[in-house]
Amino acid sequence: xxxLLRLIGGRTASAPVAxxxxxxxxxxxxxxxxxxxxxxxxxxEILAVVSRHIMLDPExxxxxMDRGKQVSTLEVDIEVPNGVERSVAVAAR
Amino acid sequence: MAKVLxxxxxxxxxxxxxxxxxxxxxxxxxxxxxxxxxxxxxxxxLDLVLGAERRVVFDLINVVQGVAKLAQxxxxxxxLENLWLLPASQTRDKDALTDEGVGNIIADLRTKFDWILxxxxxxxxxxxxxxxxxxxxxxxxxxxxxxxxxxxxxxxxMLDSKTIRAERGERVEKHVLITRxxxxxxxxxxxxxxxxxxxxxxxxxxxIIPESQDVLRASNVGSPVTLNNAASAPARAYTDAVRxxxxxxxxxxxxxxxxxxxxxxxxxxxx
Numbered sequence: 001x002x003x004l005l006r007l008i009g010g011r012t013a014s015a016p017v018a019x020x021x022x023x024x025x026x027x028x029x030x031x032x033x034x035x036x037x038x039x040x041x042x043x044x045e046i047l048a049v050v051s052r053h054i055m056l057d058p059e060x061x062x063x064x065m066d067r068g069k070q071v072s073t074l075e076v077d078i079e080v081p082n083g084v085e086r087s088v089a090v091a092a093r
Numbered sequence: 094m095a096k097v098l099x100x101x102x103x104x105x106x107x108x109x110x111x112x113x114x115x116x117x118x119x120x121x122x123x124x125x126x127x128x129x130x131x132x133x134x135x136x137x138x139l140d141l142v143l144g145a146e147r148r149v150v151f152d153l154i155n156v157v158q159g160v161a162k163l164a165q166x167x168x169x170x171x172x173l174e175n176l177w178l179l180p181a182s183q184t185r186d187k188d189a190l191t192d193e194g195v196g197n198i199i200a201d202l203r204t205k206f207d208w209i210l211x212x213x214x215x216x217x218x219x220x221x222x223x224x225x226x227x228x229x230x231x232x233x234x235x236x237x238x239x240x241x242x243x244x245x246x247x248x249x250x251m252l253d254s255k256t257i258r259a260e261r262g263e264r265v266e267k268h269v270l271i272t273r274x275x276x277x278x279x280x281x282x283x284x285x286x287x288x289x290x291x292x293x294x295x296x297x298x299x300x301i302i303p304e305s306q307d308v309l310r311a312s313n314v315g316s317p318v319t320l321n322n323a324a325s326a327p328a329r330a331y332t333d334a335v336r337x338x339x340x341x342x343x344x345x346x347x348x349x350x351x352x353x354x355x356x357x358x359x360x361x362x363x364x
Contacts, residue, residue, distance in 0.1 A: 013283065019293070
């Protein structure tokens with residue numbers, strides 16, 4: 001029936017596309033709803049743990065999530081200032 | 094028992110105000126005592142759709158701030174003696190609307206009316222949150238269009254988390270009202286179908302309002318469509334929706350235009 005209509009109208013019905021796009025999008029958005037900002041929480045906790053041992057500039061702690069099809073990667077980039085041995089020694093005392 | 098019903102959508106321009114006016118009028122026409130509240134501070138329009146724009150003296154914010162008594166701000170409809178309006182303020186001090194202030198007004202109105210209809214502003218900010226805050230039931234106005242359905246989904250999530258009922262572990266009873274529906278386009282696959290929308294939103298259907306010139310004609314003259322032309326397709330759809338709200342079982346149909354021969358020949362009708 002739909003194919004017949006397509007032949008007559010010369011256009012593809014767009015409603016099925018709308019429906020599919022919505023279903024995919026909303027499944028994703030509903031998953032995020034009500035959840036705390038995961039990356040923000042991770043960043044705070046990593047910063048707290050590392051700061052116990054090394055003096056850090058909180059601005060230099062970057063946490064990034066990359067979503068892939070099979071696996072996602074979590075990248076943690078922490079810039080440690082020079083003279084870190086001394087800070088470690090101070091922290092360890 | 095008074096019922097507080099929020100008419101909401103997330104997206105703007107889908108027909109919240111028109112639907113609030115039509116549902117409120119239809120309830121009043123059935124003998125219920127109804128107040129409609131405009132929560133769109135700064136952009137009030139419910140007064141205009143109801144034809145009461147020249148009778149506004151005090152507004153919702155005046156009552157919240159204690160400048161006016163509730164009874165002074167309520168405007169009684171000139172055609173339906175059971176229908177009242179509490180208009181929004183046209184000034185821009187949106188922050189004047191407080192949770193506590195709104196709560197007090199709703200509590201007061203509950204003692205005086207059968208139905209309290211809250212016309213929500215678009216968006217998901219303070220005004221929209223306060224409009225839904227005290228609701229027992231919600232009508233989510235949705236157009237058969239992707240952006241509207243997405244925003245409705247977001248609003249449903251908020252009704253389930255940000256309302257007093259949700260915080261108490263109770264449910265807000267939710268209904269989807271589909272407006273501007275064109276069955277011909279839906280059957281050609283050019284528009285999301287009713288089934289598509291209901292499946293995606295997983296919320297029961299209150300009614301289907303067909304796309305119709307009668308809706309614009311009614312707002313042009315400042316009269317709810319159920320009052321302005323009760324026999325029109327959208328008016329019958331709104332009346333059916335209200336009967337469902339009142340617990341009646343009404344078969345779900347999409348009312349169609351009944352065109353007279355002359356109208357069909359001329360292909361148009363004067364307002």
